Amino acid sequence: MTAADLDLPLIASGKVRELYDLDDRLLLVASDRISTYDVVHPNGIPDKGKVLTGISVFWFDKTAHIIPNHYISATDGVPDKVRGRAMVVKKLTMLPVECVVRGYITGSGWKDYQATGRVSGIQLPPGLRESEKLPAPIFTPSTKADEGHDEPIDLERAAEILGDRELAGRLRDVSIALYSHAAGLAAERGVILADTKFEFGIDEADPARPLVLGDEVLTPDSSRYWPVEGYEPGHGQPSFDKQYVRDWASSTGWDKAPPAPEIPADVVAGTRARYVEAYELITGEPFDGWLSRTS
Numbered sequence: 624m625t626a627a628d629l630d631l632p633l634i635a636s637g638k639v640r641e642l643y644d645l646d647d648r649l650l651l652v653a654s655d656r657i658s659t660y661d662v663v664h665p666n667g668i669p670d671k672g673k674v675l676t677g678i679s680v681f682w683f684d685k686t687a688h689i690i691p692n693h694y695i696s697a698t699d700g701v702p703d704k705v706r707g708r709a710m711v712v713k714k715l716t717m718l719p720v721e722c723v724v725r726g727y728i729t730g731s732g733w734k735d736y737q738a739t740g741r742v743s744g745i746q747l748p749p750g751l752r753e754s755e756k757l758p759a760p761i762f763t764p765s766t767k768a769d770e771g772h773d774e775p776i777d778l779e780r781a782a783e784i785l786g787d788r789e790l791a792g793r794l795r796d797v798s799i800a801l802y803s804h805a806a807g808l809a810a811e812r813g814v815i816l817a818d819t820k821f822e823f824g825i826d827e828a829d830p831a832r833p834l835v836l837g838d839e840v841l842t843p844d845s846s847r848y849w850p851v852e853g854y855e856p857g858h859g860q861p862s863f864d865k866q867y868v869r870d871w872a873s874s875t876g877w878d879k880a881p882p883a884p885e886i887p888a889d890v891v892a893g894t895r896a897r898y899v900e901a902y903e904l905i906t907g908e909p910f911d912g913w914l915s916r917t918s
């Protein structure tokens with residue numbers, strides 16, 4: 624699968640997203656590409672990009688009272704070719720720290736905890752089980768790696784990288800406030816928000832140089848969502864959106880090294896259904912509503 628190939632200057636491209644230049648703004652495009660075990664499959668999931676964009680727009684609206692964000696529009700200025708899966712956003716000076724908040728101990732955090740009893744330098748109580756809810760959400764920042772995985776850092780190192788101890792503390796406080804608010808709303812809808820990653824920037828176009836929430840926000844690609852039904856500490860939890868395709872990938876005997884296998888039509892359809900279900904559970908709205916609002 625290729626990038627959206629728009630007649631716009633491409634600024635950046637990730638595994639599943641592209642960023643285009645609109646002079647004083649940017650166009651953030653979510654593709655239908657899907658990666659499992661950090662490898663992108665040759666065929667995508669129809670409407671995945673639209674689901675993730677719709678979820679971001681939902682959360683930008685629900686969190687704007689906590690911190691301003693870069694979202695401008697999902698219609699005005701969006702080329703027809705990517706309508707519904709692209710956002711016009713403010714051009715920010717992005718901060719070089721990934722702001723991860725964990726409400727549950729899992730993934731790389733679980734591995735660090737098993738090895739050291741700590742995550743990103745934060746001492747946790749002994750005896751926690753995998754996937755257990757933490758006594759309180761923790762801020763576990765990481766550096767942005769160009770290749771490979773981001774490196775976990777503690778708050779002091781984040782302050783050094785930012786060159787601003789107060790800003791590091793603000794990123795921690797705002798990230799935890801955003802996570803806690805979103806986790807509360809998700810819980811009301813029967814979904815556990817286990818952890819998430821925020822990215823922030825400075826809006827230099829504003830004389831006040833405010834801190835602004837950027838990137839995608841609280842999507843299944845930047846977060847771990849688990850169904851409350853069946854939640855059980857002591858082992859890994861099924862990913863709300865990707866478990867279906869991960870289970871298939873594991874059943875094929877694929878060694879998880881590139882190239883990733885082509886996803887069969889039935890697994891594509893089942894995965895699309897999980898993404899649409901995630902949109903409707905998280906937002907409380909029918910997915911068709913997003914498509915009609917942006918078509």
Ligand SMILES: N#Cc1c(N)ncnc1-c1cnn(Cc2cccc(F)c2)c1
Nearest residue numbers: 635636637640641642713714715837838
């Ligand atoms: N969001 C945002 C943003 C902004 N509002 N202003 C300036 N820069 C960025 C920006 C730069 N890199 N990224 C990550 C990224 C996102 C999407 C696709 C990619 F390839 C890479 C985000």
